[in-house]
Amino acid sequence: MKSFSPLFDELQRALQVLPGVGPRSAQRMALNLIERTPREAKTLASVLDQALNEIGHCQRCYVLSETDECQICTDAKRDHTRLMVVESPGQLLAFERAGLHDGQYFVLNGLISPLDGVSPDEVRIPQLLGRVREGVDEVILALTSSVEGEATAHYIKSQCPGITLTRLARGIPMGGDIEALDPNTLELALGARERWS
Numbered sequence: 001m002k003s004f005s006p007l008f009d010e011l012q013r014a015l016q017v018l019p020g021v022g023p024r025s026a027q028r029m030a031l032n033l034i035e036r037t038p039r040e041a042k043t044l045a046s047v048l049d050q051a052l053n054e055i056g057h058c059q060r061c062y063v064l065s066e067t068d069e070c071q072i073c074t075d076a077k078r079d080h081t082r083l084m085v086v087e088s089p090g091q092l093l094a095f096e097r098a099g100l101h102d103g104q105y106f107v108l109n110g111l112i113s114p115l116d117g118v119s120p121d122e123v124r125i126p127q128l129l130g131r132v133r134e135g136v137d138e139v140i141l142a143l144t145s146s147v148e149g150e151a152t153a154h155y156i157k158s159q160c161p162g163i164t165l166t167r168l169a170r171g172i173p174m175g176g177d178i179e180a181l182d183p184n185t186l187e188l189a190l191g192a193r194e195r196w197s
């Protein structure tokens, strides 16, 4: 493509760092920002810059936070005896949006993956174990149902003797068509069947 402005090209390339944004959408976004909404674009640039400078991680649960300890960790009204382990801040937000968990969280930095050489240290397992040793009644593993999720769950279990560990039920999603499910999901769902009467 013929370039009319090297900076414009650079902006298009930079926008493609966003998930799901290819060259065409990046071009549309860049044109929109520069031509239609320059004032909002300036706000976006300054908020982004400030966010990058000021947002870090809570030193207790590792969710994104501007303070050493986040609002969830310092909220006395929440249940501090139940600790939910998730693998990303996005997953924490999903539970918070649903309002389903009023306990504490611990955010891993992804999942252990022996095949990809991702070790327990790299996903904050030592920090998690330190947090668990401070005393909790229940650790809820809310991890993705995958080989890596299983590896991570089993490793945590091996390191937490005597701690009550629970995990999310695995199986058929709401509205899921049994015919369309893969054999692994069917096997998990059947294995986790519950008594009905």
Ligand SMILES: [Zn+2]
Binding pocket: 058, 059, 060, 061, 062, 063, 069, 070, 071, 072, 073, 074
């Ligand atoms: Zn926190």
